[in-house]
Amino acid sequence: MPEIKFIHSTANPDAPVAYCSFTAMHTVIEVLFVHEDEQKSREISEAVRDLTAELENKLSRHIASSDLAKLNSSQEAVEVNQELYFSLELCEQFRAATRGYFDIAALSASRHRPAYETLPAEHKARRCGKEIRLDLGGYAKGFALDKVKNLLAGTYGIENALINFGNSSIAGLGHHPLGDCWPVSPAKAGSGQTFRLRDSALSISGKTAGVLEHIIDPVTGSHASKDKDIAVQGQSALVCEILSTALYAAPREMWPALLQNFAAYKVEEI
């Protein structure tokens, strides 16, 4: 289990604040919430860490023993855990809704689609070709973020929290203790935008300085590249994540067609 950095402060008696961070899903995950005592806050932090680590184990292709790693290396149908099965189903739906631009098989050498099939009776999945490689990188953070949000609000009754998955997927539950939302701005110099998160999420896709383009245009198979990053704000962190990835991959002229299916989500270039 990753180690948790935990802080609890009552310096402002009107807003006791708890913070935890840990490394998971190849990034730093942080949660900040208010109005809980120290012991309860520690318990909540551990629950968040446990949940995230568990989801990572289930959805990562980098962990050799994971179901997804097995699926990626087997020619046969592989029995997969509930979360992965559900995610595979969902991702196919999102691929259709984004006209092919959100594609967990984008890294594959093969352009064959659908790239995989799910077998409901046996709870199994199978790749449609040995060149297919499935990767849930553009999905797992959003998926886990929504789950963490539900854990905080549902199980622990937390009203106000800010959850940050590696700065690129962020969710605000309720509002800042001294304001009416969680205002979040891009770190990029000169970008004047502020996203006022209140029971909503934000996802940003683009190129990370010093890192090779990691979003692939599944239609052409080439690395997508844009001058600006794409930010999507809306209720579900998962949808934000999927949509920002798809929009970054898609050429501009495809945007209207993609956005049609996501009217409640706000898109900005930053």
Add this chain to the structure above:
Amino acid sequence: MEEKKTMDRRSFIERLGGLGLAGAAVAAFPWVEACSPAANKEVAKEKARIGMIGPGSRGYFHLENMKQIPQAEVVALCDIYEPNLQHASELYPEAKLYRDYRKMLEDPNVDCVVITTPLFCHFQMAMDAMDAGKHVFCEKAMAYNIDECYQMYMKHLETGKILFIGQQRLFDPKYLKAMAGVLAGNYGPVVNVRNYWFRNGDWRRDVPSPELERHINWRLYREYSRGLMTELACHQIQNGTWATGMLPEKVMGTGSIIYWKDGREVFDNVACIYTFPNGVNMTFESVISNAHFGMGEQILCKDAMVDLPGSRVYFEEPPRKSGIESLIAEIEEGIFSNSAFAGTSFSAENGSKDKGIAIMPEADGDGTVEIMEAFCNACITGKMPDKVLEEAYYGSVFSLLGDEALLQQKTLSLDEKYYLPTYKGRNGA
């Protein structure tokens, strides 16, 4: 626009009464009570009937602001320069016009005067006004020399008239908030105060006809002005005495005209060092032929540097904070601000340079409206807010002493007799 400003002011007052300025800090800024919700309530529907002397550039700005202050009523305007008088009159057509301020002081409809004339006029106008039974708001610097400042202060004590000096930083929420942190010792002891003001321009205004040169460009001539020290330094010197709670023991400095050799008499570049009794130095530097560094007011403490106009604090050892961790400190301090961390996936190696943390990023304005509002309230209630005049007095007096040091090329100390009987600072403490 007006609507927005009113809202901002309300939130300023709320913030002062609320989280940010609790306990010891309020004791340190007793004057802010003059524009507290309680004070505003006390004067609700009452008016301070104002006569303005010298509605030039600064005066006109105040006149515009007064439109947003319900308790301000402009009843009279006075100027010896007709275009400025007419311009102001367009804003307040119902105000009575005067060409001689002494006549205006006889007007029983005038409760208080706002003096926005050139520096050399401040003393006589303020003294005459208090003698005539009027409350006074006088723009900074307080007066042309130290003795005049002292006499004005004593006149205020003697007549019991309200006297405000236009040192608006004393009412600027950004400054109040930052100073509260400094005075509470949050950043460690103050070890240095750095002030600078760099511009690149001749500081001249257009003159419609040559005989008006000295009237319009009064700032450039010694007869009327003490140049950079009274026009710019006095705001910043006041920060130093405010932050340390002490009065400088001595000042040395040098000044000259290096670039704008156009017949002006005041220096176009100055550098002064003030030393407090505990050895802490405060600098003021100003150059008006290179603007690269802009304006800065920085309180250097052992553990952090406080940037007053930028409203940020930079800790000496910034904890390596990613993403939202800095929110903890902000919530502790009662700050609501944007967190600027969103971006493409964070990788731990991208450690950024310390950007500091915001003290009060949402603050709008610079205290000019609030100080005028506090003045109006004081005129109506007749209650002089505590310590505000003393802070302003020393700001002016030490700027003037700095100018003396430049002129005499000597290290100077303030004559004991100019320490106010009511407030001598926390010297040495």
